[in-house]
Amino acid sequence: MKTIVSRLLYSQSSLPRLYAMAASRHGRLLTTDSNKVDEPFKVEEAETVDVPPSPTEKLLVLGGNGYVGSHVCKEALDRGLLVSSLSRSGRSAIQDSWANSVVWHQGSLLSPDSWKDALNGVTAVISCVGGFGSNSHMYKINGTANINAIRAAAGQDVKRFVYVSAADFGLVNYLLRGYYEGKKAAETELLIRFPYRGVILRPGFIHGTRQVGNIKIPLGVIGSPLEMVLQYAKPLSQVPLIGPLFTPPVSVNSVAKVAVRAATDPVFPPGIIDVYGIQRYSQHK
Template identity: 45%
Template sequence: MTSFLHFPATSSLPSSLRGPSLAARPNPTSLSQTRVKCRYAEAGVKSEDFNSGAIDVVADVRPERVVVLGGSGFVGSAICKAAVSKGIEVVGVSRSGRPTYSGSWIDQVNWVPGDVFYVNWDEVLLGATAVVSTIGGFGSEEQMQRINGEANVIAVNAAKEYGVPKFVLISVHDYNLPPFLLSSGYFTGKRKAESEVLSKYPNSGVVLRPGFIYGKRKVDGFEIPLDLIGEPVERILRATESFTKPLSSLPASDLLLAPPVSVDDVAFAAINAIREDDFFGIFTIAQIKEAAEKVRV
């Protein structure tokens, strides 16, 4: 998740900074397609008969190019790293730009500093085959609505306008919390973003709903080993699932009983979403782990 900074209302921004207009854009597909022509002839065909026995094949190949919003954050960097490991071209967008720590995969990512309220979409979305948004954060009610909801809505609409065929949103588990807690800006912002994804991308939009995400989180040069807590808790909850399941209907019970999710599982589930045409809709904690296993090898 990215940290939150206050942004001015979109309506107060100069028109050049408000994101893409609804004017016609260049067709990104035409910019990123590679045309391949090959010929095939069955064995035994004489050279003089080659033309009559040959088959011309023309294929349109669109290279995988994923844009990760919040790419230098905890979840975003894991997705960038996983995508690079699978040979996918990656553009990482975040306010801080390139991460300050080192890693061989970092040099293979095209880092673009900026945020969705000001970013030049021409620079990042042309030719993209998928957008993954990890944007989210905490703060005042207004701030949480803006960063969890409005920022993601802007990103979804920009991706749709530029013809990006897939959008993946990293959201949050559907906790059975009391209504007064679920009405907070954090949750209502996330659900607003989810609705936009599923509305604009009904057959290709993906919403991943993890609970507590653990892993080695880097903050200001320090590494916070969240896996020391998350991993054993996940194992215990999965081992005792048959005993704790009857308690899941109790209000707020899944704050304790929803299994934590490895940041690598979230990342690989996102890669599965990027690559599989039949992968769309809302995915729960268990489904995220299942999806990750399919591409982890």
């Protein structure tokens, strides 16, 4: 039987014979194009490639002139995206050439009328909005402002929404109660409004080169060695009370890379990505 099947599959005259057998059995006339030469059936193995995002995709970065936001803008431009940014101060003070390719909007997420036009034509949003201060102020900036953005984006049928939140640091959460309560409230809203298209990134300490005015602060001098050491200490992060303090730092470039990928890759898994997930996804091509 195996020999017969093999001959039927690879013989150049096998297809006409099959057609003739079918015609004689069912009494129907089956025709083939006599000008074509039968060839053995070929199967080629599929190959996956890294396809860049479509240049028609427009990304809005909330807080794009900040530390993380500016790196997100640059990463998105490097990926060939149309990039706009919304912040209270408008255009970034960064003098690098890439900043000229960003469309800068000035407005406050706490005043919807001041930024409603910024969502026009936007296909994805990445929010890097956050801040410190009194508990009430931190809740307003980290929570209410982002909740307003999430609701507005959902109302405009934005495809994907990525929120840069923060890792859980246990006891520290109590000291910065307004900060973490605001973050959690925004996360909850995102999971409700974007259950299949929302991504929450929870980095810990984010290291890299941070520019404050004309001064560049090399946070990587401390953060990079700590990341190398603590990424292998994951079991320690499960220790009650003090465990979260062993959460490894992550580079700002890794956060930016994963944020842009999550905003543009239609198969990127929705939900919460912790610091270990950020490290893992940032290494994927």
